[in-house]
Amino acid sequence: MPSVNRQITLATRPVGMPQGADFRLIETPIPRPGAGEALIRVLYLSLDPYLRARMNGALSSARPVQVGEVMAGEAVGEVIESNDPRMGRGDIVEGILGWQEYAVAHAKALRKIDPQAFPVTTSLYVLGMPGLAAYFGLLDICHPAPGETVLISGAAGAVGSLVGQIARIKRCRAVGIAGSPEKVHYLTAELGFDGAVNYNQTPDLYAALKEICSNGIDVYFDTVGGPITDTAMRLINNHARISVCGQSSQYNAAQPDVGPRWLSQLIVRQARVEGFLVSQFSSRFEEGLRQLATWLREKKLHYREEIVEGLPRAPEAFLDMLRGRHTGKLMVKIGA
Amino acid sequence: MPSVNRQITLATRPVGMPQGADFRLIETPIPRPGAGEALIRVLYLSLDPYLRARMNGALSSARPVQVGEVMAGEAVGEVIESNDPRMGRGDIVEGILGWQEYAVAHAKALRKIDPQAFPVTTSLYVLGMPGLAAYFGLLDICHPAPGETVLISGAAGAVGSLVGQIARIKRCRAVGIAGSPEKVHYLTAELGFDGAVNYNQTPDLYAALKEICSNGIDVYFDTVGGPITDTAMRLINNHARISVCGQSSQYNAAQPDVGPRWLSQLIVRQARVEGFLVSQFSSRFEEGLRQLATWLREKKLHYREEIVEGLPRAPEAFLDMLRGRHTGKLMVKIGA
Numbered sequence: 125m126p127s128v129n130r131q132i133t134l135a136t137r138p139v140g141m142p143q144g145a146d147f148r149l150i151e152t153p154i155p156r157p158g159a160g161e162a163l164i165r166v167l168y169l170s171l172d173p174y175l176r177a178r179m180n181g182a183l184s185s186a187r188p189v190q191v192g193e194v195m196a197g198e199a200v201g202e203v204i205e206s207n208d209p210r211m212g213r214g215d216i217v218e219g220i221l222g223w224q225e226y227a228v229a230h231a232k233a234l235r236k237i238d239p240q241a242f243p244v245t246t247s248l249y250v251l252g253m254p255g256l257a258a259y260f261g262l263l264d265i266c267h268p269a270p271g272e273t274v275l276i277s278g279a280a281g282a283v284g285s286l287v288g289q290i291a292r293i294k295r296c297r298a299v300g301i302a303g304s305p306e307k308v309h310y311l312t313a314e315l316g317f318d319g320a321v322n323y324n325q326t327p328d329l330y331a332a333l334k335e336i337c338s339n340g341i342d343v344y345f346d347t348v349g350g351p352i353t354d355t356a357m358r359l360i361n362n363h364a365r366i367s368v369c370g371q372s373s374q375y376n377a378a379q380p381d382v383g384p385r386w387l388s389q390l391i392v393r394q395a396r397v398e399g400f401l402v403s404q405f406s407s408r409f410e411e412g413l414r415q416l417a418t419w420l421r422e423k424k425l426h427y428r429e430e431i432v433e434g435l436p437r438a439p440e441a442f443l444d445m446l447r448g449r450h451t452g453k454l455m456v457k458i459g460a
Numbered sequence: 461m462p463s464v465n466r467q468i469t470l471a472t473r474p475v476g477m478p479q480g481a482d483f484r485l486i487e488t489p490i491p492r493p494g495a496g497e498a499l500i501r502v503l504y505l506s507l508d509p510y511l512r513a514r515m516n517g518a519l520s521s522a523r524p525v526q527v528g529e530v531m532a533g534e535a536v537g538e539v540i541e542s543n544d545p546r547m548g549r550g551d552i553v554e555g556i557l558g559w560q561e562y563a564v565a566h567a568k569a570l571r572k573i574d575p576q577a578f579p580v581t582t583s584l585y586v587l588g589m590p591g592l593a594a595y596f597g598l599l600d601i602c603h604p605a606p607g608e609t610v611l612i613s614g615a616a617g618a619v620g621s622l623v624g625q626i627a628r629i630k631r632c633r634a635v636g637i638a639g640s641p642e643k644v645h646y647l648t649a650e651l652g653f654d655g656a657v658n659y660n661q662t663p664d665l666y667a668a669l670k671e672i673c674s675n676g677i678d679v680y681f682d683t684v685g686g687p688i689t690d691t692a693m694r695l696i697n698n699h700a701r702i703s704v705c706g707q708s709s710q711y712n713a714a715q716p717d718v719g720p721r722w723l724s725q726l727i728v729r730q731a732r733v734e735g736f737l738v739s740q741f742s743s744r745f746e747e748g749l750r751q752l753a754t755w756l757r758e759k760k761l762h763y764r765e766e767i768v769e770g771l772p773r774a775p776e777a778f779l780d781m782l783r784g785r786h787t788g789k790l791m792v793k794i795g796a
Contacts, residue, residue: 177724349723371724382718387685388513388707390735397733399726 129154130435131194131224138179140378141446146179147195147439155228162211162234164201164219164227169435169456170248171197171442172282173347176375195223195438200237200247201459211236218247223438225458242420249282249453250420250427251413253402257369258286259412260405263294265367265398266343270295273337275356278347279320280307282453283369287345288317289425296343299336301329301352303448310451315426329355340364349373350381357386360393368399376446428452465490466771467530467560473517476714477782482515483531483775491564498547498570500537500555500563505771505792506584507533507778508618509683512711531559531774536573536583537795547572554583559774561794578756585618585789586756586763587749589738593705594622595748596741599630601703601734602679606631609673611692614683615656616643618789619705623681624653625761632679635672637665637688639784646787651762665691676700685709686717693722696729704735712782764788 128151135148157163178189178196189196199221203211208231211217217234221227237247249255261283268274274291278284279300288298288311300311300320311317319336326332333341333355340361346353350373360366374381390397405412419425430452432441438456445454464487471484493499514525514532525532535557539547544567547553553570557563573583585591597619604610610627614620615636624634624647636647636656647653655672662668669677669691676697682689686709696702710717726733741748755761766788768777774792781790 346723349721353723368723368726371721371727374721374724381721383721385685385707385710385717385719387682387689387704387733387735388710390704390733391707391737392735394736394740395734397723397726398731399723399728400730401727404730 163205166201254282266365272342364395499541502537590618602701608678700731
């Protein structure tokens with residue numbers, strides 16, 4: 125076993141779009157697990173847009189990552205030493221392990237994965253946080269009914285791509301907004317979305333959405349915010365439900381952004397907007413994972429992974445993701 | 461019986477703050493009721509902020525009032541002729557009768573009032589649309605729990621003043637935002653609010669609200685919108701519920717207004733914003749009115765009326781209301 129742990133820390137707090145120099149690769153001794161803890165060799169690290177928000181000093185969904193600290197992030201790994209009876213050497217576990225090759229974590233904060241059931245990477249995607257966000261954020265917040273139109277921003281992202289497929293399973297019309305022709309093709313040709321719009325190449329997004337959502341929007345699942353959401357709000361139907369999962373268009377904002385006010389529209393449409401964190405559904409994760417696994421086995425959920433090799437490439441891959449350059453769930457293969 | 465009906469019509473569609481010249485007093489023949497209709501002599505006309513929204517060409521909560529049409533508005537009156545078995549001469553009824561001395565309406569669109577039970581003006585206030593908006597908009601949208609802090613914008617208005625009192629009945633802390641020292645005094649000294657802030661004379665509304673809502677805001681009942689709401693949103697607690705009843709700060713806007721985006725705050729706080737129209741609760745009006753009447757009889761709800769005499773004074777009184785110059789429910793006494 126090597127004695128050195130490589131880690132990526134937050135070197136400087138970015139203002140606006142982060143750069144490679146905001147991250148630093150360092151070498152530290154491999155930590156020792158304390159009582160109730162386990163030492164994990166990280167296999168795959170998940171890169172998700174919400175991590176950009178955690179790089180800011182302001183409150184995001186969790187405590188900001190401090191300058192000098194290891195970047196936060198979910199990962200799946202193998203237990204190589206455990207001081208807790210719940211975990212043993214060789215177990216595969218998922219948790220918030222950070223951008224590093226080895227991590228120590230409390231056993232109770234880890235989720236044990238069965239590597240025989242599904243590829244371990246699914247624990248970071250369909251059978252992990254993105255899957256649970258799609259499942260609870262769509263079904264519990266929005267209660268979509270058969271025949272309703274469900275619009276999804278960031279639709280080719282890890283969460284959005286699952287939201288559209290779950291909407292289809294629930295016999296809704298799924299319409300996606302994405303940022304490239306490849307993504308639009310992926311949504312409609314591979315994932316079965318009923319329609320998709322490339323906001324980057326649509327001169328009039330309102331007109332395009334109005335045409336494709338010809339019965340209006342009953343449910344809007346938002347991972348992006350900003351002008352895309354402003355446009356969607358103009359097309360909501362009476363009793364529309366809007367689930368706010370992320371606001372990726374805002375995470376890089378150096379100044380607080382402004383936009384048109386639309387609370388009057390909520391009154392006229394008797395509509396509801398609700399923000400959520402996956403963690404608020406933690407008591408029901410088992411239910412969600414069981415259902416997602418069933419759909420995965422039945423081939424009702426499809427997914428695509430983009431896997432980058434080696435921890436040192438994580439910052440560059442993350443920055444590419446923020447620029448919209450990936451189609452599919454982005455992960456970094458570290459120790460597999 | 462006079463043969464002439466006086467009416468106030470919309471003369472021009474206002475841009476920005478309306479003026480007296482936007483209204484026109486005209487004389488027309490008293491209309492005849494058709495089948496299923498009744499002719500009503502109007503006693504009191506209700507003036508409410510949402511009517512400003514209906515003067516705009518854009519969709520508000522109902523079809524815009526067209527130029528040349530009688531201004532919309534709720535009123536209570538006496539049936540003087542009826543072609544429907546449900547109504548008889550002398551009955552007191554409430555409905556959307558408009559700014560006029562005589563109105564013809566479908567009997568099924570009218571609500572019969574018992575003038576012995578309460579003063580007939582209560583049918584336009586505590587036992588009418590504002591009371592129902594407060595009752596359902598607070599209790600059904602927000603589910604306030606004992607000990608929670610309920611913040612109300614436009615708190616001295618017809619709806620807001622009832623929301624705060626219902627919040628107190630439900631053992632919440634009620635905090636109001638209003639626009640004059642008289643209103644603040646009315647809320648705290650007469651209506652029993654736990655606290656109130658005059659936004660017009662508070663240099664730092666955020667600091668003032670933070671102090672007075674020392675445990676944060678669990679429920680926000682919004683009738684105003686704009687910068688007041690932006691400030692309230694910064695202080696919401698986890699799982700906050702925001703009921704959007706009106707947006708009086710926006711009705712006069714000549715251009716669509718912009719403001720800071722706060723959807724990220726909804727995520728972090730796992731909070732919900734819901735707009736509503738009183739009409740969506742119509743199947744439960746009886747329940748609401750029964751409870752409001754009980755509270756009124758038990759002297760748990762207090763109210764203040766401001767009554768202006770004569771239809772010709774309606775426009776001026778309405779404009780004063782938009783400028784915040786009234787404390788208490790504004791009505792025009794027409795034919796009493």
